[in-house]
Amino acid sequence: MAESSRIYTAALIVIGDEILSGRTHDKNIAQVASWLQVQGIRLKEVRVVADDTPAIVEAVNNLRVRNDYLFTTGGIGPTHDDITVDAIAEALQVPVVVHPEARAILETYYDTRGGLTEARLRMARTPQGASLIPNRYTGAPGIRYDNIFIMAGVPSITAGMLDALSGELEGGAPLLSETVGCWVGESEVAELLRQTEKSHETCQIGSYPFWGEGRTGANFVIRSVSAQDLAACTRALVLGLEALGKAAVPGGI
Amino acid sequence: MAESSRIYTAALIVIGDEILSGRTHDKNIAQVASWLQVQGIRLKEVRVVADDTPAIVEAVNNLRVRNDYLFTTGGIGPTHDDITVDAIAEALQVPVVVHPEARAILETYYDTRGGLTEARLRMARTPQGASLIPNRYTGAPGIRYDNIFIMAGVPSITAGMLDALSGELEGGAPLLSETVGCWVGESEVAELLRQTEKSHETCQIGSYPFWGEGRTGANFVIRSVSAQDLAACTRALVLGLEALGKAAVPGGI
Numbered sequence: 001m002a003e004s005s006r007i008y009t010a011a012l013i014v015i016g017d018e019i020l021s022g023r024t025h026d027k028n029i030a031q032v033a034s035w036l037q038v039q040g041i042r043l044k045e046v047r048v049v050a051d052d053t054p055a056i057v058e059a060v061n062n063l064r065v066r067n068d069y070l071f072t073t074g075g076i077g078p079t080h081d082d083i084t085v086d087a088i089a090e091a092l093q094v095p096v097v098v099h100p101e102a103r104a105i106l107e108t109y110y111d112t113r114g115g116l117t118e119a120r121l122r123m124a125r126t127p128q129g130a131s132l133i134p135n136r137y138t139g140a141p142g143i144r145y146d147n148i149f150i151m152a153g154v155p156s157i158t159a160g161m162l163d164a165l166s167g168e169l170e171g172g173a174p175l176l177s178e179t180v181g182c183w184v185g186e187s188e189v190a191e192l193l194r195q196t197e198k199s200h201e202t203c204q205i206g207s208y209p210f211w212g213e214g215r216t217g218a219n220f221v222i223r224s225v226s227a228q229d230l231a232a233c234t235r236a237l238v239l240g241l242e243a244l245g246k247a248a249v250p251g252g253i
Numbered sequence: 254m255a256e257s258s259r260i261y262t263a264a265l266i267v268i269g270d271e272i273l274s275g276r277t278h279d280k281n282i283a284q285v286a287s288w289l290q291v292q293g294i295r296l297k298e299v300r301v302v303a304d305d306t307p308a309i310v311e312a313v314n315n316l317r318v319r320n321d322y323l324f325t326t327g328g329i330g331p332t333h334d335d336i337t338v339d340a341i342a343e344a345l346q347v348p349v350v351v352h353p354e355a356r357a358i359l360e361t362y363y364d365t366r367g368g369l370t371e372a373r374l375r376m377a378r379t380p381q382g383a384s385l386i387p388n389r390y391t392g393a394p395g396i397r398y399d400n401i402f403i404m405a406g407v408p409s410i411t412a413g414m415l416d417a418l419s420g421e422l423e424g425g426a427p428l429l430s431e432t433v434g435c436w437v438g439e440s441e442v443a444e445l446l447r448q449t450e451k452s453h454e455t456c457q458i459g460s461y462p463f464w465g466e467g468r469t470g471a472n473f474v475i476r477s478v479s480a481q482d483l484a485a486c487t488r489a490l491v492l493g494l495e496a497l498g499k500a501a502v503p504g505g506i
Contacts, residue, residue, distance in 0.1 A: 017459055020296045021430070022286030023474060024461065026279070029301065033275030043273045045308065046301035048282065051459070055298065078440035079460040080447035119443030138464070154462065177274070187331035190372030194333035206270055206304070207332040208277065209407065211391070221276060 040171025056087035074153030109139030181253030293424025327406030362392030434506030
């Protein structure tokens with residue numbers, strides 16, 4: 001396989017009791033997923049685990065070896081329930097150290113905010129040998145160790161860390177997509193979808209039904225790394241829908 | 254351990270390329286999580302996997318044996334990308350059959366809607382030996398097999414299936430929670446949180462910071478299966494915050 005067609009993959013671990021209890025609605029899966037698409041990296045799997053060391057260790061060790069990149073969100077703050085750094089260091093079997101650069105960043109940040117207390121200094125701890133991911137919003141940096149990217153759980157801070165990483169990671173051709181909407185029950189066009197995907201082997205078609213305005217509809221998402229194949233497959237689907245007497249809505253409903 | 258204090262656990266597998274691409278923001282994690290809380294069942298882990306048979310098989314076989322219950326959402330519609338039933342049957346090593354009762358439900362539902370086509374009949378397929386979860390909205394039922402609950406991916410349909418299962422599953426004492434908000438940086442009260450949790454061993458305290466209205470705040474969530482211990486821990490935290498000159502906001506900010 002040529003280098004340009006190599007597929008880069010990533011996994012995401014969302015760490016936090018608050019997601020598993022239903023108290024907090026996760027926003028990081030969608031934002032990490034969208035960001036990875038732009039980087040030309042495919043998100044293969046997400047796991048949501050509790051603030052629980054064995055659960056984090058297992059997920060980290062399982063996912064870091066079978067993906068090019070592993071991202072985590074959550075559990076890197078100053079309080080007792082922030083155990084992500086210690087758990088990942090345990091997974092990697094490296095010690096946790098106070099990172100000098102992180103300490104300097106926090107000293108500057110808290111200089112006018114009451115000083116660098118013991119609790120705040122927790123946010124300078126990293127697995128030994130890590131580098132930092134800048135955080136312009138609240139000082140405390142994210143952490144990079146090998147192919148692992150340890151980020152904050154608060155979505156606005158996660159967004160800033162992703163922004164700092166944009167263009168930094170090697171990726172492949174981004175997966176392109178087109179959406180075609182139609183006021184049709186997906187079961188009425190299931191055979192068309194199957195045949196259209198089959199005759200465009202570099203494309204995948206996903207079917208996402210909905211019920212709204214008292215009518216049944218669906219959006220069909222065509223994905224491919226080839227812009228040309230994507231356009232051909234989309235055109236074939238639109239013509240196929242029209243042949244069945246169904247108007248296609250470009251861009252989706 | 255007394256029967257009444259047994260902890261019942263569940264895992265959830267969210268199946269769908271559309272979540273991993275960032276196109277669709279998942280709503281099922283939060284709704285399944287909240288529903289399980291009410292049933293007295295703890296959600297231990299969530300995995301989001303692609304519409305990919307090996308990925309589904311691995312997740313199902315891993316999670317069904319180490320939890321009391323396993324839920325899945327997504328991939329049970331009539332189109333070619335709906336592979337959940339086949340993948341779960343493969344994981345269980347049982348054949349897929351047309352379930353007579355599901356077929357009858359779909360025949361009735363589609364009687365006035367164009368008839369039961371081959372594509373629609375796909376939604377009557379189940380692992381052999383399964384029972385059904387009613388779906389009042391769109392006919393096509395969910396599926397129960399042993400401790401596995403196979404549900405739709407469209408959140409409103411998932412909600413209906415959860416509703417049909419309410420009170421049907423054996424659970425333990427529900428995990429209760431209280432929330433206390435405070436306009437304080439969590440790092441300023443990290444030691445108080447740690448000490449308060451430590452001195453109330455049946456309770457856990459989670460700290461969830463935010464930045465809003467130009468001020469820094471946090472919500473502290475105290476969880477316990479004991480209403481009495483929960484009240485005592487919450488009271489201790491409120492008094493501790495007040496001793497530091499910080500006003501506690503009951504119910505959170």
